[in-house]
Amino acid sequence: MAVGSGTWSPAEEAGRGPTVATGGMVTSSSPAVSRLGADVLARGGNAVDAALAMTAMAWLTLPGQCGIGGDAFAVVREPDGRVWTVNGSGYGPDGASAEAYLDEGLTALPLGGARSVAVPGAMGALATLHATGATRSLAELWAPVVAAARAGVPCSVKNRADVTEHAGSIVRDEGLSRWLMPGGRVPAVGDLLPAPELADCIEMLAGDPLALYRGELAERAVALLRAGGAPFSGDEWADAAAVPVLDPIVAPYGDLLVHQTPPPTPGWMVLQQAGLLDGDLAGPPTLGAEAVHRMALAARRAFRDRYERCGSDTDQWRTLLDPAHLARTRAELSREPAVAGMGVGMAGDTTSCVAVDADGRAVSAISSLAFTYGARISIPGTQIALNNRLGRGAYLVAGHPNALAPRRKPLHTLNAWLVTDRAGGLRHVGNTPGGDGQVQWNMQLISHLVDGGLDPQAAVGAPRFTVHPGSDADAVGSPETLQVESRLGADTIAGLTDRGHVVQDMGGWGAGGSGLVVSVDDRRGVLLGGADPRQDGVALGV
Template sequence: MRQCSLPGIAAAALLAVPAVAPAQSPPPAQPKAAVEAPRGMVVSASAIASDVGRNVLAAGGNAVDAAIATGFALAVTYPTAGNIGGGGFMVIRFPDGRATTIDFREKAPAASSPTMFTDSTGNYSSRIHHNSHKSVGVPGTVAGFALAHQKYGKAKWNGLVGPSATLADTGFIVPTGLAASLAGVRTKLSTDSGSLAAYYKAGQPYSAGDRLVLGDLGKTLGRIRDQGRDGFYKGTTAQLIAAEMRRGGGLITEADLVAYQAAERAAVRGTFNGYDIISMPPPSSGGVAMIEMLNILEGMDLKAMGHNSPQYVHSLVESMRRAFRDRALYLGDPDFTQPPIAKLTSKTYAKELRATIDPNKASPSSPADVAQGYESDETTHYSVVDKDGMAVSVTYTLEAGYGLGAVVDGAGFLLNNEMGDFNGKPGLTDSTGLIGTTPNIAQPGKRMLSSMTPTIVARDGKLVAVVGSPGGRTIINTVLEVVLNLTAFDMPVQDAVNAPRLHHQWLPNTVTVERVGFSEATLDALRAKGHVVRVGGQQGTAHSIAIDPKTGKRLGAADPRDRDAGASGH
C-alpha cells in the first residue's frame, strides 16, 4: 500500500533561511486520508525509499532495520538531504514502552578551533563558515546506522544496504520533485566537477522520467554493504574523503574518520495532557525546546481558543519566544557543556514562564538577550512502525540543500556543510542573526547544536504517533504543531500534517505563517497585539505515522508539501 503526496514545492527548492521560504507556486493538493496498513508502515520524502523500507518490514525485519534501509535509499533518491556524508538523530521506542536514541550528529575535526571561521584579518567570514571545505563535519550517518543495527537490528546488514547499492548502480527513474530540485540548484552544483558529473547529463538537469545512475555512489554503498562501518571510515572511502579535504582545504583526516563514534543517549521525555512525549536530547535542541513549550501550553485551554485562532497563535508564539531564547542561552553538545535539561523541561519552570505571558500583548525580543544563528531548512525526516509496535523516528541532514554542493571524487556522495551550525565566532552576537554564546562554539570532537526533533508520542503504554520534520529552526515548531493537532485537537493524522503552520524563533522578532490557512482577520488581530507578521511559503514536511486506537492499523501520512514523498505499508 503506497501513496505519493501530490504536487507541491519540493523541499529542495525552498530557500535556506531560518524562517519559511516565500511561496513559488500554488499550494499543493492535500490528501484527505492517511494510507492504512495492518502491520508495518514507512513514510519518507521519497516514495522509492519508503518502498525499500517497507520491503524490509515485509521480509521480517524490524523498525530499526527498515529505518536503516530507508536511510541508505534516501542517500540515493533524495540527495538534497538524504545522505551518507552527513548526520542526524534516531529515536526508538520499543513495544514495551522503553525508549532510547542514537546520536549520529557530525563532529568537528581535530584541527577545529573556536576562531576557525575567521579570515586572515580575524574577521568573521560567512563563506568559510558555510561554503568552504572547512564547513564539513566528520560524517556520522553510517556509524549511527551501524550502531543502531548492532544493538537493536534483526536482519542481516548486507540486506539493508544492498538494495540501495543496487539502486545507485542500476539507476532509478527521476521523479518530478527531484527533477525540479536539480534544475533549481544547477548553479550551486555546477561549481563542483564531481557534482556536475554525478547529477547532470552533459551539464543539463535530468528530466522527470529519465534514469539517473550513480555509479561511484553505488561502489561506496557496496563497500559499506560488505565491510560495515569500516567500508566508510577506513580503506578506500576514507582515503577518498581525506584526499577531497586536502584538495579543497578542509580539515578532516583519515584519523578523524577512524575516531568517529555515534552515541546512544537517553531520550528526553515529557508529558502533555496525559500523552507521553519522547524526543531527542542535546546536541539536538528540539526535544527540550518542544517539551518546554508543551509544558507552558498545558496550562492553557487551547481547544477553547480554537485551532489557529488569534489567541491560539498568540499563545504558541509566546511559548516559542521563550523556548528559543533558552535554546540559545543553554543548549549545546552535552559532552562539552552541562545543559540544564531537568529545569528547562520541568512543569515548575513552565509555570514561571507562563506567568510572564500577557494574553493581550506580544513580548519584546531583544538582541541584548540573545540572537539566533543560521540553520538551513534542508533536512529530511522519516517515520517507521513495524508489526510489533516498535517505532523509529529519524531526522538527518547535510545542512544546506545538497550540503556543500561537492561530491567526493571517486566516492559519489555529497559532503555536508554542517560546521555552519556552530556559532560563528566567540562573543559575536548581533541582530543580524549571528550568535557567539559559549555552549555552541566549535571545538575539536564537538557536535554542533541542532533543531532536529524526531519524536514519538504514546499514551497509557501504547504507541500513538511518530512525528518529525525538516526545516532548520522551524523543525521544532512544526513538530510541536503536529503534536498539538493530534493531542489537543484530536485531528486525524493526515489532517494534523496538512494543517497550516507558523513559526517564531525569538529573533528575528517575526511571526511567519504559511500563505494558505490564516485569514486576514487573524493576522490583523495578531498585529493588534503587537506581533510583526510575515506571510511566507511552506513550512516543513512532517512525514508521520499514527496508530488507529480501535483497529491497531498503521496510518501513514506523507506531507503533501514534499512532492516525491510516499507512505508505504504492508
C-alpha cells in the same frame, strides 16, 4: 471556504484521509522510499529494518536532502515499551577554533566548501541502529538501493529544482556533476541519474558501515578537506564512528509522554514548548489566533534560550525543563511582546521517515546534509556529498557554549519524536524536516494530534506557521516575522496582527516542511498514517 478567509477547519480538507492498516505502516517524503520500507515489512522485517532501508533509498531519491556524508538521528520504541535513541553527528576539525578563525579575520564560518564540513555522523548512527535493533543484514536491506543507484533513479520535480538552484556549485565538483548534471546540463524530469561510484560505496558500506571513518575512504575525505583549508587531523574523523545508544529525553504533555532525541539535537526545545503550553491549547481552537500566538511566543523563547545558553556539551537545557522554571517562564510569556527583538535563522534541507511494525515497534528517523547538497563537495571517486553542518551550526563567538572548538559538536536542527501513554503504550510517532522549523512544526503536530484530536493526515496537512528566524549561525540578528500559511484564515491572521506579530503570508502551502505521522487506534486495532502534501510523500500500510 476561500483561501485566506474565515478560520481554518479540518473538515474543509477531509477529501484526503489517513492511510489505514493492521500489519505495519511506513511513511516518508518519497514514494520510492515508502515502497521499499513497506516491502521490507511485508517480507518479515521489523520497523528498524524498514527505517534503515528507507534512509538509504532517500540518498538517491532526495540527494539534496541527505546522504552518506551527512548526519542521522532516530528514536525507537520497542514492543515492551522501552525507548532508545541514536545521535549521529560529528566534530569539526581538531585544529580549528572560534578564536583562531576570528584571528584570521573571519566573522562567520563559510556555508560551503571544506571549512563548512563536520565529520559525518550518519554511518555511525546507522551502524548502531542496525546492531541494536535490526533483523536483516545491511547487504540485504541495501541491495535494492545499490541496484537503483546503478540503474539510475528518475529525476523528480524536487530534484530538478534543487539541481537548477545549485547548478553552479554542482558543476564544479566532478563526482556530483557526473551524477546530478550528466553532460553538464540540468536533467529533465524523468531523466535517469545513475550513480555508479556511489553504488560501489553503498555496497562496500553495507559490509562495513564504519569503513567511512578509517582506511582509504577516510584518508581521501581528510585529504580533500585539508587541501581546502580545514585543519582536520584524521583522529576526529575516526572517533566519530562510535555512536552509543542513548536514552531519550522525556516530558509530559497532558496525560501522555513525549520522547525526544537528546543534544546535540534540539529535542529539548520541543519539550520546553510542550511544558510552556501544556493545558493551554485545550480551550482555544488549535489554530485560532490565541493558540497560534501562544505557540509562537513559546517557540521564540526556546530559540532565545538556545542561543543564549546552550551548547552540545552543556546541560543548561535541563534547567529550562524544570517545572519551577517552566512556571516562571509561562508567567513571563503572558507579559512578553509578540516581537521580542532577538532575531536569530531558519533554513535547511533534510528528509525523514517513520516505520511501525505489527509488533508495535516504532522508529522515527531523520537525516540531512544541512543545506541542499551540504558543502557541495564530494569525496573524490565516491559521489558522496559532504555536509555543511559545521558552517551552519557552529558560532564564531569566542566563549559562547556553541562556539567552534575541537571535539565540540555544533548544535543541530534535526530531532525525532514519539508519544506514548504513561504505561509505555505507543500513541503517535512522527517528525518533519525543515531546519529550525522542525522544533516548531513538531510541536504543532503534537498539539494537533493531542489537543485537536486530528488524525495523522489532517495533522500534517494543517496550516503551518513559523517563527522566523530561529537560531542558525548564518542569520543571527535577522528581523523577526511570523510566517503563516494563508489557510489559517483571515480572522486568525488579523488576530495575530492585533496581538503584535509581524505576519508574513507564505501562501496556502508555502511554509515548508514535510510532516510524517503514524498513530495507533487501539479502539479499532489499526494504524493510521499521514504524509505531508507539501512534498511527494506517501504513507503505505501492509
